Structure formats: C-alpha cells, structure tokens
Amino acid sequence: MTTYEAVIGLECHAQLLTHSKLFCSCSTQFGAPPNMNTCPVCLGLPGALPVLNRVAVSMAVKAALGLGCTINRESQWSRKNYFYPDLPKGYQISQYDRPLAQFGGIDIVVDGNRRRIRVQRIHMEEDAGKSLHEGFPGSDTSTYLDFNRSGVPLVEIVSAPDIRTSVEAHDYLTRLKEILEYLDVCDGNMEEGSLRCDANVSVRPVGDEKLGTRTELKNLNSFRFVQKAIDFEVQRQIDVIENGGRVVQETRLWNSVEERTVSMRSKEEAHDYRYFPEPDLPLLTVDQETVRNIERQMTELPAARRSRFVEQYAISEYDSVVLTTTRALADFFEETVRICKQPKTAANWIMGDLLRFYKEDARVDMKDLSESRVSPKKLADLILYVDAGRISGKMAKSVFEEMYQTARHPDVIIQEKGLVQISDPTEIERVIDQVIAENTKTVEQYRAGKTGTFGFFVGQVMKQTGGRANPQAVNDILRKKLVG
Numbered sequence: 110m111t112t113y114e115a116v117i118g119l120e121c122h123a124q125l126l127t128h129s130k131l132f133c134s135c136s137t138q139f140g141a142p143p144n145m146n147t148c149p150v151c152l153g154l155p156g157a158l159p160v161l162n163r164v165a166v167s168m169a170v171k172a173a174l175g176l177g178c179t180i181n182r183e184s185q186w187s188r189k190n191y192f193y194p195d196l197p198k199g200y201q202i203s204q205y206d207r208p209l210a211q212f213g214g215i216d217i218v219v220d221g222n223r224r225r226i227r228v229q230r231i232h233m234e235e236d237a238g239k240s241l242h243e244g245f246p247g248s249d250t251s252t253y254l255d256f257n258r259s260g261v262p263l264v265e266i267v268s269a270p271d272i273r274t275s276v277e278a279h280d281y282l283t284r285l286k287e288i289l290e291y292l293d294v295c296d297g298n299m300e301e302g303s304l305r306c307d308a309n310v311s312v313r314p315v316g317d318e319k320l321g322t323r324t325e326l327k328n329l330n331s332f333r334f335v336q337k338a339i340d341f342e343v344q345r346q347i348d349v350i351e352n353g354g355r356v357v358q359e360t361r362l363w364n365s366v367e368e369r370t371v372s373m374r375s376k377e378e379a380h381d382y383r384y385f386p387e388p389d390l391p392l393l394t395v396d397q398e399t400v401r402n403i404e405r406q407m408t409e410l411p412a413a414r415r416s417r418f419v420e421q422y423a424i425s426e427y428d429s430v431v432l433t434t435t436r437a438l439a440d441f442f443e444e445t446v447r448i449c450k451q452p453k454t455a456a457n458w459i460m461g462d463l464l465r466f467y468k469e470d471a472r473v474d475m476k477d478l479s480e481s482r483v484s485p486k487k488l489a490d491l492i493l494y495v496d497a498g499r500i501s502g503k504m505a506k507s508v509f510e511e512m513y514q515t516a517r518h519p520d521v522i523i524q525e526k527g528l529v530q531i532s533d534p535t536e537i538e539r540v541i542d543q544v545i546a547e548n549t550k551t552v553e554q555y556r557a558g559k560t561g562t563f564g565f566f567v568g569q570v571m572k573q574t575g576g577r578a579n580p581q582a583v584n585d586i587l588r589k590k591l592v593g
C-alpha cells in the first residue's frame with residue numbers, strides 16, 4: 110500500500126478596514142441597501158478613472174510587515190480580465206507579476222511542533238460586486254446585482270504549498286486572522302466575507318518530490334469548513350488514484366450540507382485572464398521612509414506578545430495562547446496585572462470565570478472589551494480583597510458572578526451582602542466554643558482518635574458564620590481546641 114501526503118496551499122482574501130473604497134470615495138460599510146454605495150468609478154462607467162486610496166496602501170503594507178514580508182519599492186497594478194455580471198468593467202484591478210510584498214511566513218504550532226509556513230506574496234486588489242440569487246420578487250427567474258462591494262480594497266495572501274494537514278491549515282488561518290486583527294487592518298469576519306479563503310490541495314506518495322495535480326477548493330466560509338473540506342478532498346484524491354484514475358485540475362465547491370466537495374468548473378490558468386499592466390494607474394511606489402513610519406505605528410504582534418507573557422509573568426505557554434486570542438483580551442489581562450500585581454491569579458480568573466461568562470454571553474465582542482461589565486480595575490480589586498483576607502476565595506466567586514450580572518464594583522457588592530470575611534480570632538473562637546459545646550459526643554469521639562470528624566466541625570463553624578469565617582483561621586483554632 111502506498112502512503113500519501115497532502116500538499117496544501119492557502120489563498121486568503123482579507124478586506125481592509127478602510128472607510129472608503131480602493132479607487133473611489135464610496136463607503137465600504139457592510140449591510141447598506143443594495144447599490145447605495147456606488148459611483149461611476151466602482152460601477153465601471155466609461156471614462157471614469159481610478160484614484161488610489163492611500164490608507165488602503167498603508168494597511169496593506171502593515172499586513173505585509175506583520176506577516177514578515179519584504180515590501181517591494183515598486184509594484185504594479187494589472188488588469189485581470191474576465192466576464193462576470195458582478196464585474197461591470199469586465200476586469201478587476203489587481204496585481205500580478207509585481208506584487209506589493211513577498212517572502213514572509215507564519216509560524217504555526219501543531220502537537221507542540223513549531224513550523225514556518227512561507228507566505229509567497231501579498232498583493233492588493235479590488236473586490237467585485239455580489240450576485241444575489243434569492244430573496245427578491247423575481248428571484249426565481251432573475252439574478253440581482255449589488256455593487257456595494259465593488260471596489261472594496263482587499264489583500265490576497267498566498268501561502269507556499271507548505272501545509273501538510275487540515276489541522277496545520279486551521280492553525281495557519283487562526284494565526285493569520287489573529288495577526289490581521291491585532292494590526293486593525295481586517296476584522297476577520299468570515300460570515301460577512303471580510304476574510305475568505307481558498308485551498309489548493311493535491312496528494313503525492315510520501316517521498317515523492319513531484320507535486321500531484323491540484324484542485325482548488327472554494328466556498329469555505331469558516332475555519333471548520335476549511336478543515337473538513339481539506340480532509341474530504343485529500344481522501345477523495347487518494348481514492349481516485351488508488352482506483353486507477355487521475356485527479357483532474359479543477360475548482361471544487363464545498364457543500365457544507367452534504368459535507369463533500371463537488372466539481373464546479375475546470376480551473377482557469379493565469380493566461381486565461383490576459384493580465385496586462387493597468388494603463389490608468391502609475392506604478393505603486395512605497396519608499397523606505399513610508400515603510401519605517403508604518404513599522405513604528407505597529408502594535409506588538411500576537412507571537413511576540415505570547416513569548417513576552419511567558420517570560421514577564423511566568424505563566425504557561427498554554428495560558429499565554431488563550432490570553433492573547435484577541436488584542437483586547439491581552440490588554441485586559443495586562444491592565445489587571447498592572448493593578449493587582451498577581452499575574453497567575455489574574456490569568457486564572459480571566460481564563461476560568463471571565464471567559465466562561467463571555468462565552469455564554471452573545472453581547473460580548475471579544476475584540477472590544479471596553480464595555481465589559483467586569484473591568485480590569487474591578488477584577489484587580491476583587492483579587493486584592495481575597496489576598497488581604499477580606500473575603501474568601503469562595504465568596505469571591507459569588508461576588509464575581511454578581512459583578513458580571515450587575516457591573517457593580519466588588520466593594521459595593523461585598524458591603525451590601527454583608528460578605529465580609531470573619532478573620533478576627535476572638536470571634537471565630539466564640540463560634541468554635543459554641544460548636545464544641547453543642548456536639549460533646551462527637552468531640553469525645555474525636556479525642557478518642559476518630560479524627561475523621563474534623564471536617565464536620567469545620568462545616569458547623571462555616572454554617573454558623575454563613576460561610577464567612579476565614580477557613581485558615583478556623584482550621585488552626587479548631588485543631589487546638591479539639592485537642593482539649
């Protein structure tokens with residue numbers, strides 16, 4: 110039996126977070142009524158000329174730098190010619206043989222192994238419009254067109270065929286999305302199509318250098334679909350070869366209902382697009398100084414932040430990954446630690462209680478926690494109250510829940526509920542004396558050697574104090590008293 114390995118490359122389109130389109134001043138806002146955000150340029154009317162959006166270029170450069178790419182001083186716009194109803198010009202302004210940036214990479218970690226997946230190139234292009242096949246009165250016989258998306262700026266990020274498994278593909282996408290979000294250049298929303306991904310997949314016998322015939326998988330609307338579609342496609346290609354057939358180069362669509370890929374069309378080659386330099390735009394020049402300026406504005410990237418967290422706060426690698434899922438969450442953690450100076454405790458609260466509440470709460474946007482009802486200050490104060498012995502860890506849990514529900518400061522909750530911990534030895538001693546007096550028989554048994562009843566006494570003291578007694582103090586005093 111031959112063993113096969115998969116060779117996978119990913120092509121991702123990321124919509125840049127500009128307010129206006131790539132070559133005109135129309136709004137890029139998602140969800141506007143059809144064809145509201147259009148003008149002669151993005152409708153492709155004769156004689157309209159493109160004017161480049163400077164902000165889009167800096168965002169693209171930022172993305173490229175974040176992915177470790179070299180920015181080309183000069184790159185070129187090219188026309189990619191094809192006919193489609195949602196492409197009114199009959200061509201898309203893209204970049205071809207002279208892209209904006211090249212030679213980067215993304216580090217992935219799968220099963221503890223770190224590997225670098227090369228990013229071959231990043232180029233800029235404009236998006237096409239949208240064909241709407243349903244939801245309108247004449248939808249059964251006609252296709253409707255919405256040009257709001259026409260001309261929205263995109264970067265296409267092309268990986269080398271370095272990915273070997275669907276799990277690696279998933280991790281690559283997770284890291285890519287994270288980087289783009291950290292840099293504020295793309296919101297990473299796959300449902301709204303602001304991050305789209307196609308996968309090129311082929312298989313070959315292990316040990317072979319030569320690449321097999323590849324298929325291109327489209328319509329992968331979530332990371333989960335990417336993973337499932339790759340798994341299905343790899344097995345399908347192996348089956349074809351094992352049954353004596355040949356894999357055909359084609360574009361295949363992922364059908365998420367039937368969980369399989371289906372043939373869509375034979376794959377077009379670059380020469381089918383008749384690329385040629387865009388005559389309406391000059392070369393795109395990005396000089397060293399511009400690159401340096403953009404570099405200076407860049408935030409710390411997720412991978413760097415993770416290593417720093419491990420070093421600076423002595424938390425585990427795993428914790429550092431969870432805490433840096435979004436920039437907002439990482440900021441939340443650091444601000445909490447800045448106030449309470451207890452990184453491990455802060456990490457435990459955030460990863461345990463806070464994230465559990467966030468997950469159950471549809472209102473929470475993990476990318477913007479500025480409106481979070483539990484603020485870093487409130488959490489840090491809660492941690493400090495426990496540390497100072499004002500409340501027990503157990504009380505803190507219920508205070509936290511109340512904080513999350515009501516957005517109030519822990520101090521207010523503690524006072525209102527009379528939750529203050531009893532640490533005063535005299536008061537605890539008084540309760541213990543009472544418990545001992547009420548349970549003389551059990552005390553005798555304890556003194557006779559049945560020390561397993563210790564927990565019973567602790568429970569009684571806790572019951573009498575409404576759970577407010579400091580457990581450590583209760584243990585210490587109880588032990589002394591019970592010896593007699």
Ligand SMILES: [Zn+2]
Pocket residue numbers: 130133134135146147148149150151152260
């Ligand atoms: Zn326009």
